[in-house]
Amino acid sequence: MSSIFTKIINGEIPCYKIAENADFFAFLDINPNAKGHTLVIPKKEVNKLFDLDEETYKGLMNFSRKVALAIEKAVPCRRVGMTVIGLEVPHVHVHLIPLHSMQDMSFQHKVNLNDDEFRSIAKNISSFLA
Numbered sequence: 001m002s003s004i005f006t007k008i009i010n011g012e013i014p015c016y017k018i019a020e021n022a023d024f025f026a027f028l029d030i031n032p033n034a035k036g037h038t039l040v041i042p043k044k045e046v047n048k049l050f051d052l053d054e055e056t057y058k059g060l061m062n063f064s065r066k067v068a069l070a071i072e073k074a075v076p077c078r079r080v081g082m083t084v085i086g087l088e089v090p091h092v093h094v095h096l097i098p099l100h101s102m103q104d105m106s107f108q109h110k111v112n113l114n115d116d117e118f119r120s121i122a123k124n125i126s127s128f129l130a
Helices: 004-009 054-074 115-127
Strands: 017-020 024-028 038-042 079-083 094-099
Touching: 004 024, 004 038, 017 054, 017 115, 024 054, 024 115, 038 054, 054 079, 054 094, 054 115
Parallel strands: none
Antiparallel strands: 017 024, 024 038, 038 094, 079 094
């Protein structure tokens, strides 16, 4: 059975896409810790980060870096934090979170955004990848 992320990749579930290539996909988290909180995933559905083959693992990190650099340019923040937890969805995913304080990494404080805000943020981040 496909994960929710595979359904997003396949266009079965809408998302606020940031970037995509043949192997990876980045989109805004719809329950963000901060404005610009982005998820980066391999298109290959694998449950755990360290179960990825070495090439895919390195590719995921490289793709995540490119997206993080775009987030830093597009979203005012002190830095972009990265975490991989992977308990909530059985599909490897990297969280890239614009940080103002350590509290932004806690996953206990969320930001509410409307559709226009999500669209604007996604467009802004994407513009720095072009």
